[in-house]
Amino acid sequence: MRVLVVEDAADVAEAVAAALGRAGYACDIAGDLAAARDHVGVQGYDVVVLDINLPDGDGRDFLRSLRRGGNRVPVLMLTARIEVSARVDALDDGADDYLVKPFDLRELEARVRALTRREAGRVEARLRLGAIDYDPSAQVVRVGGKPLPLTRREMALLSLLMGHPGHILSKERLFDGLFSFADSEVGVNAVELYIARLRKKLAGSGAVIETHRGLGYRIAEGG
Amino acid sequence: MRVLVVEDAADVAEAVAAALGRAGYACDIAGDLAAARDHVGVQGYDVVVLDINLPDGDGRDFLRSLRRGGNRVPVLMLTARIEVSARVDALDDGADDYLVKPFDLRELEARVRALTRREAGRVEARLRLGAIDYDPSAQVVRVGGKPLPLTRREMALLSLLMGHPGHILSKERLFDGLFSFADSEVGVNAVELYIARLRKKLAGSGAVIETHRGLGYRIAEGG
DNA sequence: CGCGGCATGACAGGTCCATGACAGGTCCGC
DNA sequence: GCGGACCTGTCATGGACCTGTCATGCCGCG
Incomplete structure (x- = not known):
């Protein structure tokens, strides 16, 4: 965002x-x-x-x-x-x-x-997908009720993905949502890095981040 | 406050x-x-x-x-x-x-x-968490019934934390609640200091003060 | 089988935080 | 007012964690 x-x-x-x-x-x-x-x-x-x-x-x-x-x-x-x-x-x-x-x-x-x-057309403050429960106001992510420690960037990335469930978000789109002009020198590769980290932490959460070659990433249910 | x-x-x-x-x-x-x-x-x-x-x-x-x-x-x-x-x-x-x-x-x-x-939406005058029992009007903190000597600042900090159980309070927020303009020259580091002191005194009280890097602190049961 | 896009481990730098030691100040009893 | 105990906040050091780069190897697709 x-x-x-x-x-x-x-x-x-x-x-x-x-x-x-x-x-x-x-x-x-x-x-x-x-x-x-x-x-x-x-x-x-x-x-x-x-x-x-x-x-x-x-x-x-x-x-x-x-x-x-x-x-x-x-x-x-x-x-x-x-x-x-x-x-x-x-x-x-x-x-x-x-x-x-x-x-x-x-x-x-x-x-x-x-x-x-x-x-985003939502009324509910919280976002859910599989066993993931994300509360943006409290900056807390729970998986099956248990808090999952995420860093700021990881949280921001998850927020972007969960904000468009089922949609494919391009790497550039994610990059723009994660980094401001002040982080000008950051490489696009950073997005891939955080995708990897997020995947690791979300293992066994009932949700997967799919890679769509040449298009981007998409979060969806399924383990 | x-x-x-x-x-x-x-x-x-x-x-x-x-x-x-x-x-x-x-x-x-x-x-x-x-x-x-x-x-x-x-x-x-x-x-x-x-x-x-x-x-x-x-x-x-x-x-x-x-x-x-x-x-x-x-x-x-x-x-x-x-x-x-x-x-x-x-x-x-x-x-x-x-x-x-x-x-x-x-x-x-x-x-x-x-x-x-x-x-804060509370009716009860006392605040409790784990074995901690804090009575703001008497300015007394008890852990398992036994009085725990706290200084004024320590008490104020505990009061802020216990007043928002489960919520993360940023360091700035805590700072604003602890120090007035008259304490203008106080560094933000002072908050960390009192967090450390409070942690030491609260050891074995059934509550922990968690650090959330870049976000702030949060008091919770366990520990 | 070759290429480009992607995944991921390792690492360096930086930021944020924890904490011990210290000095000034305040409060209190005498 | 005097001395001491205690409270307060600063500083400096060390450590933990976050962050992004690089390099290497994988995967999928032609």
Whole structure:
């Protein structure tokens, strides 16, 4: 899962990216609208966290231009407390949710999670497959009720796979969901590595990660 | 647990902060509404103790603007005896409890404790896990019935962990609950230190503090 | 049987964490 | 106020674990 954070206050942006990073999201940061446009043009995102006040314009303009361009990526607006009326506008302009600054990082995390969930058409917070039970909010994976220790990357990879059960996800797609621009020098081989590690840990879980040569990977039931 | 004390009489504010500090709360003090707004903007609180008469406005206005902004932090209002009618208003405005000045510090402490407990959805005053029995009001921890001497910080940390059983609490979250702005220069490493000390004292208590690399800590039974 | 894509063990570097030793401060009794 | 016990937080060191690269060998498909 990949998130773009558009926020000019560097400390806030970093804090948000760090929190989402802990939650397994790959985060890019854009400090102004120009950078945001560049990012969105090059990379697909699962969620955009968008501040309203930016040095080179209004976040709502960016949002409107996104929507006009047909981009339906879920957008979470950040509004200052004073901008009460702006919130309504934001929703009218196509934002999917908003959060009033200052906000609690846990709440932001929860809302981003809700947006990605809604996008996937799910209502249930937990994901299940075979004996695997994955709780994104608690960052816990259980196999047959027993917690399975996974590292952050392993968890992120599992989350991507389980979020599209039965679908084949290309290696590039997985790569984009796992690594942000900040991890620029990472090789594509890293995905294969984590697939291997995840397979080892998921042995005997009632689910397998199938390889589809030249296409990608797919998680499915069956031991 | 973190508390914001909004009160312009410095001596009262200090007394309140000292009392709550002894009880293991990390306390910040705001002398007026402007300072209170700044604090709430930067830091999440578990409880706000709010005086009505402040040099730059009415505490109830602050409370209303908090609620309008979606902030549901439990608020304990402090009212002078004369402001009888104001109390009703306060509750209408979204306060969770009120206390008439002058008040006994122990009563304030008890009410703050009640608010944090209610927030956590607990009814029972005591917390238990394994052989650990923690009584916040008495500030006593027993292991298998035998009192276990803990320092203030150790107790505060245990309280945070036991207040969210099964959940992983990030180091930053624990840090925010342990230290107030007055302890500004404290390093994040201090949390690790107290985790180590607490672990040592809790050895053989039927509970363990697990480390979740990059995520935080979690208390659980077993061990 | 040859090739490209994939799997996987081994390794190096880095990050995060654990913990002992120490110094300053606080609190308390005297 | 004085001394000592204890609490507090810093630092530094060592260790555990995570991460990604490399190299080697496998597999499947032509």
